[in-house]
Amino acid sequence: MDRGPILRINDLKVSFQSGGNYAPAVDGVSFELREGEILGIVGESGSGKSVTSLASMGLIPSPPGKIDNGKIIFAGKDITDISEREWRKIRGNQLSMIFQEPMTSLNPLFTIGNQLDEAIRLHTNLTKKESKSRCIELLGLVGIPRAEGILKEYPHQLSGGMRQRVMIAMAMACQPKVLIADEPTTALDVTIQAQILTLMKELNNKTKTSIILITHDLGVVAEICERVIVMYAGQIVEQGEVRKILKDPEHPYTKGLLKSIPEIRGKKDRLYSIPGTVPEPGTVKKGCRFAARCPDAFARCQMEEPELYKTQKDGHEVRCFQHTLKEGSGDHAGVTS
Numbered sequence: 001m002d003r004g005p006i007l008r009i010n011d012l013k014v015s016f017q018s019g020g021n022y023a024p025a026v027d028g029v030s031f032e033l034r035e036g037e038i039l040g041i042v043g044e045s046g047s048g049k050s051v052t053s054l055a056s057m058g059l060i061p062s063p064p065g066k067i068d069n070g071k072i073i074f075a076g077k078d079i080t081d082i083s084e085r086e087w088r089k090i091r092g093n094q095l096s097m098i099f100q101e102p103m104t105s106l107n108p109l110f111t112i113g114n115q116l117d118e119a120i121r122l123h124t125n126l127t128k129k130e131s132k133s134r135c136i137e138l139l140g141l142v143g144i145p146r147a148e149g150i151l152k153e154y155p156h157q158l159s160g161g162m163r164q165r166v167m168i169a170m171a172m173a174c175q176p177k178v179l180i181a182d183e184p185t186t187a188l189d190v191t192i193q194a195q196i197l198t199l200m201k202e203l204n205n206k207t208k209t210s211i212i213l214i215t216h217d218l219g220v221v222a223e224i225c226e227r228v229i230v231m232y233a234g235q236i237v238e239q240g241e242v243r244k245i246l247k248d249p250e251h252p253y254t255k256g257l258l259k260s261i262p263e264i265r266g267k268k269d270r271l272y273s274i275p276g277t278v279p280e281p282g283t284v285k286k287g288c289r290f291a292a293r294c295p296d297a298f299a300r301c302q303m304e305e306p307e308l309y310k311t312q313k314d315g316h317e318v319r320c321f322q323h324t325l326k327e328g329s330g331d332h333a334g335v336t337s
């Protein structure tokens with residue numbers, strides 16, 4: 001299988017107006033999504049996950065937001081500065097997105113059939129009849145039985161899990177090359193969550209659609225992703241292969257996230273959570289953005305901001321001075337942003 005990048009984001013910077021100033025919500029993020037892979041983006045609330053994905057879809061609301069820098073390369077083409085008209089052709093067609101709460105993206109006034117039909121016919125020349133059989137085929141693809149009946153129902157008549165399946169069917173309507181799923185299972189109970197994750201893995205296998213899965217839960221990443229990006233305060237702090245990062249995380253933030261997965265801790269008592277919260281954009285003026293919460297912080301961390309260092313391991317990168325202590329500082333050529 002070709003494992004070249006289908007989507008590449010280069011040095012993305014996005015800021016939002018707060019008071020009279022702009023504060024950076026995403027600050028120099030670069031990554032690539034390879035063909036056919038499932039890439040996880042993980043981090044606590046406010047770390048910049050959604051802003052990164054919205055920017056990748058040309059959906060940053062402006063105002064209050066603005067893209068200060070960055071390139072978006074999709075299927076080898078620079079789409080950074082394309083017009084809204086061109087974005088509409090790509091969005092929902094080649095690049096698709098599903099959101100956390102399906103009720104907010106499904107229109108309560110229209111049936112599931114109406115909405116699926118619209119998603120299909122917006123980007124294809126199918127007739128009404130052809131579109132209907134495509135709707136049924138899509139609902140089958142996402143594991144919805146008695147599809148004919150569901151087409152006539154309204155969103156509120158479905159369970160949360162069913163609605164999320166419909167959203168996925170809608171996002172898959174035009175066989176997108178890339179699907180961005182922003183917390184697709186957060187609003188669902190654990191059993192349904194597992195079913196939706198399995199479904200996404202199956203779709204990825206069957207259709208070869210590359211997926212970016214955004215979540216605050218490393219446990220979800222462990223289930224279905226091959227590679228993971230860990231974000232903190234608008235930056236990537238660690239990225240690499242999921243197997244490696246789960247076994248041997250290097251950034252203190254990743255270690256903290258890992259400790260908060262119940263299965264991995266294997267204990268039933270209260271779940272660990274990293275003390276404190278993600279700083280608001282622009283509020284850390286000096287030093288490492290994680291320093292105030294980091295159990296390993298030392299003097300240098302208060303003064304300088306660490307860069308993203310390439311380690312010796314395959315594609316693995318970490319933004320922490322401890323890496324330079326371990327490996328010596330001779331590998332600065334490996335700094336990627």
Ligand SMILES: Nc1ncnc2c1ncn2[C@@H]1O[C@H](COP(=O)(O)OP(=O)(O)OP(=O)(O)O)[C@@H](O)[C@H]1O
Nearest residue numbers: 016025044045046047048049050051052064216281
């Ligand atoms: N529409 C907006 N207006 C103003 N500021 C915003 C807006 N959207 C995002 N931000 C800023 O960007 C920061 C990062 O937001 P983002 O939504 O990307 O976080 P997230 O990682 O997706 O968090 P969550 O897990 O809660 O969804 C927020 O803390 C906020 O300061």
Ligand code: SF4
Nearest residue numbers: 288291294301320321
């Ligand atoms: S650079 Fe320092 S404060 Fe930042 S994560 Fe590493 S040890 Fe902690």
Ligand SMILES: [Mg+2]
Nearest residue numbers: 049050051182
């Ligand atoms: Mg979000």
